[in-house]
Amino acid sequence: xxxxxxxxxxxxxxxxxxxxxxxxxxxxxxxxxxxxxxxxxxxxxxxxxxxxxxxxxxxxxxxxxxxxxxxxxxxxxxxxxxxxxxxxxxxxxxxxxxxxxxxxxxxxxxxxxxx
Numbered sequence: 001x002x003x004x005x006x007x008x009x010x011x012x013x014x015x016x017x018x019x020x021x022x023x024x025x026x027x028x029x030x031x032x033x034x035x036x037x038x039x040x041x042x043x044x045x046x047x048x049x050x051x052x053x054x055x056x057x058x059x060x061x062x063x064x065x066x067x068x069x070x071x072x073x074x075x076x077x078x079x080x081x082x083x084x085x086x087x088x089x090x091x092x093x094x095x096x097x098x099x100x101x102x103x104x105x106x107x108x109x110x111x112x113x114x115x
Contacts, residue, residue, distance in 0.1 A: 003091050004084065004087065004089040004090070004091045005089055005090055005091065006088065006089060006090075007083070007088050007089065007090055007102075008090070009034040009036060009038055009040075009104065010079045010081065010104050011034070011036055011038050011077070011079075011104065011106050012034065012035075012036035012038070014034050014035055014036060016032060016034060016040070017032060017088075018032075018085065018088045019031050019032050019040065019041070019042040019085075019102070020032060022059070024058075024059065024062065024063040025063030026063065026065075027055065027058050027059060027063050029041050029042075029052075029055045029059060030042040030044070031055075031056070031059060034104075036106070037106060037107070038104050038105060038106035039056055039059045039060045039104070039105055039106075040056070040102050040103065040104045040105075041055045041056040041059060041102070041103050041105075042083060042085070042100055042101070042102050043100055043101045043102075043103070044085065044100045045100065046082070046099055046100050046101045049080060049101055049103065052101065052103045053078070053103060053105075054068070056078070056103045056104075056105040057069075057071060057076070057105065059105075060076065060105050060106070060107050061107075071107075074108070075107060075108055076105055076106060076107050076108055077105070077106050077108065078103060078104065078105045078106075079103075079104045080101055080102065080103045080104070081101070081102050081104070082099045082100070082101060082102075083099065083100045083101060083102040084099055084100070085100060090102060
């Protein structure tokens, strides 16, 4: 993996723990939550980005699949990174075959949500 770095949130640079098993309503994922409010979801194979994308949207919506499906791309930000579970590091560029993918997703606050 090119330029491996410790696992950090790409939105706020907080250092993060490796993904853990999470069960939320009907959702079962490997992931976590950053103090900034972003969520991250792991695909160990690196070949199921579509599945973890939907999982991340549902996770960010607290398990509400209908709300997740109703979101527009303007409602959130997302970044995917190559991830090595053994070393808990991320990187970009060319990767070994056994590298997973981490998808970070953060919902944008709408003006109507602001206090």
